[in-house]
Amino acid sequence: MLKRVHFPRSVLPYLLVAPQILITLVFFIWPASQAVYQSFLIEDAFGLSTEFVWFENFELLVDDELYLQSFGRTIFFSAAVALLSMSAALVLAGFADRVVRGATTYRTLMIWPYAVAPVLAGALWVFMFNPTLGIFPFLLDMVGIDWNHYLNGTHAMMLVIFAAAWKQIAYNFLFYLAAMQSIPRSLIEAAAIDGAGPVRRFIDHIFPLISPTTFFLLVINAVYAFFDTFGIIHAVTQGGPANSTTILVYKVFNDGFVGLDLGGSAAQSVILMVLVIAMTVVQFRYIERKVEY
Amino acid sequence: MASITLKDLVKAYGDTEVLHHVEGEISDGEFIVVVGPSGCGKSTLLRMVAGLETVTSGTIRIGDKVVNQLEPADRDIAMVFQNYALYPHMSVRENMAYGLKIRKISKDEIARRVEEAADILELRPYLDRKPRQLSGGQRQRVAMGRAIVRNPQVFLFDEPLSNLDAKLRVQMRLEIRKLQQRLGVTSIYVTHDQVEAMTLGDRLMVLNGGYVEQFGTPIELYDRPATTFVAGFIGSPAMNFLPATVSAGMATLGNGAQLANAGAANGAVTLGVRPEHLLQDDAGPVRVTVELVEQLGANSLLHGKLEGTDIEMVVSQPGHMSAAAGTVMGFAPAAGALHLFHAETGKRIEP
Numbered sequence: 001m002l003k004r005v006h007f008p009r010s011v012l013p014y015l016l017v018a019p020q021i022l023i024t025l026v027f028f029i030w031p032a033s034q035a036v037y038q039s040f041l042i043e044d045a046f047g048l049s050t051e052f053v054w055f056e057n058f059e060l061l062v063d064d065e066l067y068l069q070s071f072g073r074t075i076f077f078s079a080a081v082a083l084l085s086m087s088a089a090l091v092l093a094g095f096a097d098r099v100v101r102g103a104t105t106y107r108t109l110m111i112w113p114y115a116v117a118p119v120l121a122g123a124l125w126v127f128m129f130n131p132t133l134g135i136f137p138f139l140l141d142m143v144g145i146d147w148n149h150y151l152n153g154t155h156a157m158m159l160v161i162f163a164a165a166w167k168q169i170a171y172n173f174l175f176y177l178a179a180m181q182s183i184p185r186s187l188i189e190a191a192a193i194d195g196a197g198p199v200r201r202f203i204d205h206i207f208p209l210i211s212p213t214t215f216f217l218l219v220i221n222a223v224y225a226f227f228d229t230f231g232i233i234h235a236v237t238q239g240g241p242a243n244s245t246t247i248l249v250y251k252v253f254n255d256g257f258v259g260l261d262l263g264g265s266a267a268q269s270v271i272l273m274v275l276v277i278a279m280t281v282v283q284f285r286y287i288e289r290k291v292e293y
Numbered sequence: 294m295a296s297i298t299l300k301d302l303v304k305a306y307g308d309t310e311v312l313h314h315v316e317g318e319i320s321d322g323e324f325i326v327v328v329g330p331s332g333c334g335k336s337t338l339l340r341m342v343a344g345l346e347t348v349t350s351g352t353i354r355i356g357d358k359v360v361n362q363l364e365p366a367d368r369d370i371a372m373v374f375q376n377y378a379l380y381p382h383m384s385v386r387e388n389m390a391y392g393l394k395i396r397k398i399s400k401d402e403i404a405r406r407v408e409e410a411a412d413i414l415e416l417r418p419y420l421d422r423k424p425r426q427l428s429g430g431q432r433q434r435v436a437m438g439r440a441i442v443r444n445p446q447v448f449l450f451d452e453p454l455s456n457l458d459a460k461l462r463v464q465m466r467l468e469i470r471k472l473q474q475r476l477g478v479t480s481i482y483v484t485h486d487q488v489e490a491m492t493l494g495d496r497l498m499v500l501n502g503g504y505v506e507q508f509g510t511p512i513e514l515y516d517r518p519a520t521t522f523v524a525g526f527i528g529s530p531a532m533n534f535l536p537a538t539v540s541a542g543m544a545t546l547g548n549g550a551q552l553a554n555a556g557a558a559n560g561a562v563t564l565g566v567r568p569e570h571l572l573q574d575d576a577g578p579v580r581v582t583v584e585l586v587e588q589l590g591a592n593s594l595l596h597g598k599l600e601g602t603d604i605e606m607v608v609s610q611p612g613h614m615s616a617a618a619g620t621v622m623g624f625a626p627a628a629g630a631l632h633l634f635h636a637e638t639g640k641r642i643e644p
Contacts, residue, residue, distance in 0.1 A: 189345050190378035194392035194439075195366035204391075208382045
């Protein structure tokens with residue numbers, strides 16, 4: 001029988017984890033609990049009186065047409081961002097995996113967009129797509145497309161999707177490239193000898209073998225599109241025109257800090273919190289287990 | 294089925310030449326083993342034939358086609374990799390069928406060929422398993438199966454047995470040989486194991502540092518090694534090398550002992566004699582100070598030094614024998630068993 005090893009009790013381990021716990025408490029647990037508490041309150045617009053109303057804020061949201069629309073829009077937005085940035089990253093990583101000359105330069109350039117702050121990324125796209133000044137509307141005009149994301153909701157949505165996806169490509173690219181490089185070379189060589197060309201090898205072997213990475217990135221990208229795209233939307237469209245790019249996280253900000261409905265905004269953020277917890281659970285519980293090698 | 298011709302084949306990475314002007318004719322149905330120490334370029338040579346490495350200069354011909362510029366897929370070859378390179382996400386059946394599926398062969402034909410190969414390799418019960426559910430020997434068999442279902446012109450083996458345990462290796466070695474004889478497919482087999490090389494190959498190509506040292510049948514290599522490298526590499530335990538000077542058919546060893554029948558050479562030579570070709574003879578000229586005796590049952594290996602020198606020697610004697618450390622024993626080389634090599638170049642001097 002194994003003997004358990006006992007170490008003398010000491011305060012050192014507690015001291016060592018204390019900073020991390022403190023940060024978690026101050027910056028995560030406390031604001032989260034405040035949000036939960038606030039979501040049970042209704043406050044008048046001047047902040048003079050507050051009433052504890054239990055779940056009324058949530059009931060209001062469920063019946064709110066605008067909120068439900070925003071919900072659907074967010075799901076579309078994050079699916080589009082994940083799909084676009086992951087497929088672009090996959091193709092680029094597929095090429096990077098085959099590049100021989102200048103591979104390091106190519107990879108370094110690929111990673112740059114990730115270092116750009118979301119607001120700056122947004123600003124970049126705003127300039128490029130500005131209906132009067134931008135280069136893209138000018139080019140699109142030549143093929144007969146009248147681009148104006150200030151007036152056209154579809155254009156606005158496309159623009160934020162492009163901007164958000166573009167920024168995430170670098171991240172996805174890194175993971176895909178690492179996954180591809182962990183596939184044994186001889187496996188791909190065996191497929192080449194079996195007669196599979198580069199495209200066939202990619203579809204039949206590389207893609208199935210990196211599927212664990214794909215699942216992982218899917219969750220990460222969904223979370224990114226749900227939460228981290230606030231900066232881009234704020235810089236590019238500010239949720240407009242006519243709410244056409246107001247995704248949930250932007251609506252939290254808009255209702256809370258612009259509309260001053262703190263209770264309703266808090267209720268929305270609690271719902272978002274539950275969503276991200278659910279996604280994380282899915283990630284750990286189901287997807288990590290399905291990894292096949 | 295096809296012959297393979299290697300002509301003036303060179304491989305260089307940048308300025309570093311790793312294979313130097315390799316020449317070789319491999320006839321249809323022959324089993325060629327390329328053998329040498331690690332880093333000698335043998336795998337590179339195989340990968341060039343497979344089309345996985347580019348050819349710097351020279352030509353490779355399979356059949357009557359120059360294949361230098363052909364993709365691996367178009368060379369009609371099959372390769373068995375050291376780590377098997379099975380597709381982990383496919384069942385054994387799919388692994389074997391993959392190459393056929395790509396070549397757009399009909400489903401019935403694929404099923405027939407896969408099952409035939411599975412019968413030959415006794416893989417039938419495992420057809421629906423994934424590679425990770427198989428043992429090392431079974432994976433090895435699947436890799437073989439994947440090669441034979443394709444019915445290619447050439448088999449290429451890249452140290453296929455080095456990941457197996459000793460017993461399985463001997464067993465698989467026999468199976469590969471039997472299979473190749475049955476199918477009659479031209480094969481190139483790369484290994485660093487000289488026993489594997491001797492037992493498998495119709496002919497052996499011994500590579501050292503990117504040069505072909507000798508290309509011949511196992512017996513030729515054993516009886517008439519072209520260089521000291523081949524002489525030391527082929528045969529176990531390795532050949533004894535004794536520096537000597539030759540004049541008028543008599544070789545004088547470092548300790549003054551003299552051996553007759555030294556042939557036509559003259560001057561400084563390296564004299565080679567295999568451990569099993571030294572016969573016990575109390576009056577024999579080769580006197581060995583015994584250090585240790587290894588009893589192997591069928592024979593005994595005497596390790597020691599040439600009397601009065603620091604030259605290590607091994608002598609193999611049939612049956613059991615024992616000798617205390619420090620005993621000096623006399624041996625005489627069997628008739629015609631002396632090999633003479635040039636002292637500097639290591640090249641064989643024909644008697």
